[in-house]
Amino acid sequence: MLDVLLFVVFPYVALAIGIVGTIYRYLTNQYSFTSLSSQFLESDLQFWSSTLWHYGILPTTVIHIAGFTLPKVMAALHSTPELLYLSELAGKVLGVMALVGVAIMLYRRLSNTKIRAVTSPVDWIILALLFGQVFFGLILAFAYRWGATWFIHTATPWMVSLASFQPSPQYVTALPLAHKVHFFTGFVLFALMPFSRLVHLATFPVGYLWRRFQLVIWTRKKVA
Amino acid sequence: MKVRSQVSMVFHLDKCIGCHTCSIACKNIWTDRPGAEYMWWNNVETKPGVGFPTQWEDQDKYHGGWELEDKPKNPQLKLKLQNRLQTLGNLFSNPAMPTMDDYYEPWTYNYGDLFNAPLGEDQPTARPISRVDGKPIEIESGPNWDDDLGGSNIYAMNDPLLQNMSEDEKLRLFSIEQLFYFYMPRICNHCLNAACVAACPSGAIYKRAEDGVVLINQDKCRGWRMCVSACPYKKTYYNWSTGKSEKCILCYPRLETGQPPACFHSCVGRIRYLGALLYDADQIPDATRVPDDQLVQRQREMILNPHDPEVIAAAKASGVPDRVIVAAQNSPVYRYVKEWELALPLHPEYRTLPMLFYVPPLLPVINSTQENGTQRVETELFTSLDKARMPVRYMSLTLAAGNDEEVLKSYRKMIAVRIFKRHETVGDVTAEEAAAALAEANMTAEEAEAIYRLTSIPTYQERFVIPPYSREGDIEEIYDPQQRKAEAGFGRQQAPQRGL
Numbered sequence: 001m002l003d004v005l006l007f008v009v010f011p012y013v014a015l016a017i018g019i020v021g022t023i024y025r026y027l028t029n030q031y032s033f034t035s036l037s038s039q040f041l042e043s044d045l046q047f048w049s050s051t052l053w054h055y056g057i058l059p060t061t062v063i064h065i066a067g068f069t070l071p072k073v074m075a076a077l078h079s080t081p082e083l084l085y086l087s088e089l090a091g092k093v094l095g096v097m098a099l100v101g102v103a104i105m106l107y108r109r110l111s112n113t114k115i116r117a118v119t120s121p122v123d124w125i126i127l128a129l130l131f132g133q134v135f136f137g138l139i140l141a142f143a144y145r146w147g148a149t150w151f152i153h154t155a156t157p158w159m160v161s162l163a164s165f166q167p168s169p170q171y172v173t174a175l176p177l178a179h180k181v182h183f184f185t186g187f188v189l190f191a192l193m194p195f196s197r198l199v200h201l202a203t204f205p206v207g208y209l210w211r212r213f214q215l216v217i218w219t220r221k222k223v224a
Numbered sequence: 225m226k227v228r229s230q231v232s233m234v235f236h237l238d239k240c241i242g243c244h245t246c247s248i249a250c251k252n253i254w255t256d257r258p259g260a261e262y263m264w265w266n267n268v269e270t271k272p273g274v275g276f277p278t279q280w281e282d283q284d285k286y287h288g289g290w291e292l293e294d295k296p297k298n299p300q301l302k303l304k305l306q307n308r309l310q311t312l313g314n315l316f317s318n319p320a321m322p323t324m325d326d327y328y329e330p331w332t333y334n335y336g337d338l339f340n341a342p343l344g345e346d347q348p349t350a351r352p353i354s355r356v357d358g359k360p361i362e363i364e365s366g367p368n369w370d371d372d373l374g375g376s377n378i379y380a381m382n383d384p385l386l387q388n389m390s391e392d393e394k395l396r397l398f399s400i401e402q403l404f405y406f407y408m409p410r411i412c413n414h415c416l417n418a419a420c421v422a423a424c425p426s427g428a429i430y431k432r433a434e435d436g437v438v439l440i441n442q443d444k445c446r447g448w449r450m451c452v453s454a455c456p457y458k459k460t461y462y463n464w465s466t467g468k469s470e471k472c473i474l475c476y477p478r479l480e481t482g483q484p485p486a487c488f489h490s491c492v493g494r495i496r497y498l499g500a501l502l503y504d505a506d507q508i509p510d511a512t513r514v515p516d517d518q519l520v521q522r523q524r525e526m527i528l529n530p531h532d533p534e535v536i537a538a539a540k541a542s543g544v545p546d547r548v549i550v551a552a553q554n555s556p557v558y559r560y561v562k563e564w565e566l567a568l569p570l571h572p573e574y575r576t577l578p579m580l581f582y583v584p585p586l587l588p589v590i591n592s593t594q595e596n597g598t599q600r601v602e603t604e605l606f607t608s609l610d611k612a613r614m615p616v617r618y619m620s621l622t623l624a625a626g627n628d629e630e631v632l633k634s635y636r637k638m639i640a641v642r643i644f645k646r647h648e649t650v651g652d653v654t655a656e657e658a659a660a661a662l663a664e665a666n667m668t669a670e671e672a673e674a675i676y677r678l679t680s681i682p683t684y685q686e687r688f689v690i691p692p693y694s695r696e697g698d699i700e701e702i703y704d705p706q707q708r709k710a711e712a713g714f715g716r717q718q719a720p721q722r723g724l
Contacts, residue, residue: 032723034447036467039321041356047317054316114324117357118464122724196724203446205315205425209308213422215430 006184007169011162014191021194022202035200038115045108053101056094057134063091068159071152078148087148092141099134106131122196129189136182143178155183226505227528227539229548229691230416230436230579231479231498232557233488234567235409236679237585238638239495242407244268244368246487246496250411253486254473259465259722261330261355264367265472266487268409272383272397272618273370277326280458281571282384287320288456289419289574292513301512301575303423305454311425320453324464328365330355356464374405385621393615404614406585408622409495411487412459412472413570413578414438416503417512420471423454435500435691436579437474442720445469456574466722484688494682499555499689500548501562501579502528502539512575516625519572527562530555551691556678557581564667564675566634568623583679584619584631586638633665637675640665644672 078084161168250266293299333350341348370379428444447467451460460471475485507526530552560567567581624630640661647658
């Protein structure tokens with residue numbers, strides 16, 4: 001019963017809250033969509049924490065999503081022992097980068113009174129959850145090796161079953177506790193997105209690559 | 225020809241007394257909020273000096289403005305900060321981001337201690353406390369920290385412009401009886417080729433087509449803070465509390481109701497002029513790609529004569545309202561910038577096409593030949609401009625991308641006007657000498673008289689010729705005015721509170 005609650009009901013609820021909530025916040029309070037950067041107040045630790053974190057977590061997230069959506073491609077990418085070894089290594093390196101980054105973030109916010117002054121309660125919750133999520137992710141990577149392979153036979157079919165509205169939690173219910181914590185926290189973070197600064201994820205400005213440099217806006221264009 | 229109208233500005237530095245009233249007027253209206261305390265949309269600097277933020281002119285440090293590619297054929301303009309791909313890569317940590325240490329940490333005083341201190345032998349004191357975290361701080365810098373310290377070995381010596389001056393010129397700036405300084409008030413230049421607009425990853429910064437005011441859409445700003453680095457004048461500021469960037473808005477709510485911006489209105493020395501300029505937007509790409517020494521002249525060329533029938537026809541075809549054309553014809557800025565060529569743009573070498581122009585200060589120049597402690601305007605001063613107390617080089621590095629001739633031209637006119645009026649009002653200069661001075665400056669007596677009138681005795685209406693707006697017609701009625709009548713002012717429907 002608990003498994004159904006945690007791995008069927010909660011994922012749907014979390015996704016609904018995350019998506020609907022973020023859209024609602026965008027429509028009603030777009031002003032609050034910002035990264036809330038604190039680089040202006042402290043730049044040196046910010047460079048190491050933010051760079052390590054983002055360059056670690058973004059590829060990791062992309063790899064996770066690819067594992068859900070393109071399992072055959074991912075399986076082909078580690079079809080030989082050498083490739084598998086390389087994928088394993090890359091995942092661990094990225095994970096450690098992210099963990100060090102988020103650890104420095106925590107230290108920076110705790111130690112610098114100016115940064116603490118611009119830290120809200122939800123910032124602490126998010127930071128702690130992110131630290132825990134990466135920490136458990138690394139436990140999986142180190143304690144249960146060859147995750148690149150077992151991932152597409154456990155997490156992937158579970159996610160696919162959720163996405164096709166034929167939920168099959170049995171793919172993950174037999175896994176050890178560390179796995180379950182990692183899965184659950186992932187959806188908690190998704191649900192918290194509209195209530196935290198995580199919304200800045202949704203506004204990654206990829207359009208900058210092709211937009212015009214100068215922007216001129218008419219109140220109302222009178223002449224063509 | 226694509227004619228646009230731009231609300232442009234002239235600051236007459238000869239008249240600036242460095243009172244900072246403009247800064248205070250702006251501060252009281254716009255930036256007296258948490259996160260904005262350190263911002264000075266309008267500030268007044270002592271030059272030579274380090275400026276605000278410290279050494280903002282050092283683009284090796286801040287990477288502001290544009291750069292022309294170093295190749296002979298068809299060089300392109302690129303942001304000095306980074307290219308588009310680097311922008312996305314540097315979102316997480318901006319490598320050229322100035323921090324609060326480059327400005328100053330805002331503070332207040334713990335006034336409560338004055339009332340709550342226990343009875344004792346000593347006078348209670350109010351300690352300075354940070355307005356960021358509330359902790360006691362040592363005040364080590366402020367918005368105007370090197371005020372009046374021209375010639376100082378600690379501050380003026382660190383002026384980035386001095387790197388490009390010869391030892392002899394530097395010596396003249398710092399020798400004890402020769403040292404000089406002048407004041408330079410600065411606001412956003414509302415550039416035609418703004419680097420902040422180009423650098424914004426979110427596309428939140430834009431130029432208003434009707435009047436050229438550059439604004440940051442607070443709803444679209446995501447706090448990536450690239451504009452702060454990219455603006456070579458450091459006139460976009462990051463609000464550390466709301467996580468959004470902010471800048472001078474040229475008091476557009478005042479402009480739209482026919483009033484000059486608060487800093488203009490409050491100017492004690494009456495140094496500020498505001499009016500419309502018509503320019504050809506099609507020439508912007510060319511005007512930003514000429515060699516440094518032609519930048520001032522090229523920018524002048526793209527400013528159009530509002531009396532020319534061809535320009536008027538083109539303006540009408542481009543949708544410039546008739547009343548704006550009339551305002552452009554009466555614009556004091558047009559006269560200073562284009563007709564008289566007295567006013568020059570600030571650091572045109574940043575290639576942003578700034579639309580705020582400065583008349584260089586004359587006083588430090590003519591004080592060069594003092595005899596027995598008396599000063600006299602003399603006709604020989606023309607020949608001594610290059611030996612002036614202030615090296616003209618400093619002004620040309622500030623206002624003409626190093627082209628001395630542009631500054632000298634301006635100075636010759638200003639000196640000629642003085643000699644001409646001296647002849648008229650005091651009479652110790654002969655008519656021949658006055659005529660010779662005018663001829664030297666290549667100007668007529670009528671022009672000298674006009675410069676004198678607009679410089680010395682202009683009325684409020686002559687200084688500020690605000691083009692008429694018709695915002696009520698432009699803005700579609702999104703809100704029922706009956707519902708809005710109880711609301712205050714313009715814009716936001718909710719308080720600008722920090723996001724979660």
